[in-house]
Every structure is written in structure tokens, then in C-alpha cells.
Amino acid sequence: MTEILAVALITVLAVISPGADFAMVVRNSYLYGRxxxxxxxxxxxxxxxxxxxxxxxxxxIVIAHSPSLFxxxxxxxxxxxxxxxxxxxxxxxxxxxxxxxxxAVSSWQALRTGLLTNALNPKTTxxxxxxxxxxxxxxxxxxxxxxxxxxxxxxxxxxxxLAAVFFSNDRLRSRMLRRxxxxxxxxxxxxxxxxxxxxxxxxx
Numbered sequence: 318m319t320e321i322l323a324v325a326l327i328t329v330l331a332v333i334s335p336g337a338d339f340a341m342v343v344r345n346s347y348l349y350g351r352x353x354x355x356x357x358x359x360x361x362x363x364x365x366x367x368x369x370x371x372x373x374x375x376x377x378i379v380i381a382h383s384p385s386l387f388x389x390x391x392x393x394x395x396x397x398x399x400x401x402x403x404x405x406x407x408x409x410x411x412x413x414x415x416x417x418x419x420x421a422v423s424s425w426q427a428l429r430t431g432l433l434t435n436a437l438n439p440k441t442t443x444x445x446x447x448x449x450x451x452x453x454x455x456x457x458x459x460x461x462x463x464x465x466x467x468x469x470x471x472x473x474x475x476x477x478x479l480a481a482v483f484f485s486n487d488r489l490r491s492r493m494l495r496r497x498x499x500x501x502x503x504x505x506x507x508x509x510x511x512x513x514x515x516x517x518x519x520x521x
Contacts, residue, residue, distance in 0.1 A: 368435075
């Protein structure tokens with residue numbers, strides 16, 4: 318149960334923290350309409366599955382052949398959560414969203430922008446790796462690891478579909494962006510706390 322709660326909390330915080338994925342969905346929704354925003358969200362969810370797939374394979378190999386290396390990766394993952402938490406808390410600048418140009422975009426282009434934005438984002442790589450190294454241990458069955466990955470993908474899909482619906486109405490856009498500073502401090506504090514707690518937790 319603790320594993321599930323950790324995955325859920327880290328995933329939700331990672332999803333709602335403004336970043337490249339968020340900017341892309343907002344841009345597509347604002348410029349090209351709701352459908353383009355939703356397709357970008359689908360692309361992002363597919364990108365998360367790519368990260369999850371190679372992470373599950375790699376973590377499984379490390380656990381099987383070098384438990385000490387896995388412990389080191391686990392500590393690095395916890396440190397990364399603390400680092401990102403501190404950076405998020407201290408961030409003062411608002412997220413920049415490029416709203417230049419209003420040309421039409423095809424369904425494939427909208428999907429591809431979301432997929433590439435997520436799949437090529439090193440921050441997503443580290444977030445997925447950090448999450449898995451905190452909750453996966455030698456006794457974690459593969460089906461549960463796959464379930465964690467599917468949850469992470471679906472959480473991204475759900476959040477960014479909501480963002481697409483929200484930001485396809487440009488009058489509502491500024492209301493959420495005005496609260497970035499408060500949101501950053503809240504997310505940053507929780508990430509730091511999670512990183513410290515996970516680093517100090519006894520190995521299972």
C-alpha cells in the first residue's frame with residue numbers, strides 16, 4: 318500500500334508541475350483548438366510509456382545482477398527528487414508559452430508534438446527512473462510494475478486532457494498561470510519531503 322501511495326503522489330506532483338509538456342498542451346489548445354490539445358495529451362501519455370518500458374527493463378536487470386548498484390541508484394533518485402523540489406520551490410519566473418503563429422495543424426502533427434516533447438525530455442526520464450527506484454524492490458512482481466507505469470501514463474493523459482479543455486477557452490488561461498508561484502512552492506516542498514523520507518526509509 319505504501320508503494321502505491323508513493324507512486325500516486327510522486328506522479329501527481331510530476332504531472333501538475335508546469336513544464337515542457339504543459340506548455341505544449343497549452344500552446345496546441347490555445348492556437349489550434351481542443352482537438353489538437355487532446356491529441357498532444359495522448360502523445361505525452363505515449364511518451365511516458367516509452368520511458369516506463371526501458372525503465373522497467375533496466376531496473377529489473379540491475380536488481381537481478383547488482384543489488385548494491387540498485388541501492389546507489391535509489392539514493393541518486395531520492396537526491397534528484399530533493400533537487401527538483403528545491404528548484405521548483407525557488408523558481409520565481411513564470412512559465413513561458415509561445416503563442417506565435419496560428420497556422421492549422423494536422424492530427425498527426427498535434428500527436429507528434431506531444432510525443433516528442435515528452436519522449437525527448439530528460440526530466441521525464443529522471444522522474445520515471447526516480448519513482449521506480451523508490452518503489453520497486455526485488456519482491457515487486459512485474460505485473461505491479463506494469464500497473465505503476467500504466468497509472469503514470471493515464472495520469473498524464475487525464476491531466477493534460479483537462480488542460481486542453483481548460484485552455485481551449487483562452488479567457489480562462491491567465492487565471493491558472495497567475496497561481497504558478499504558489500503552486501511551485503507547494504509542489505517543491507512536498508517533493509523535498511518525499512525525497513528525504515524515501516532516502517531514509519529502510520531497504521525492503
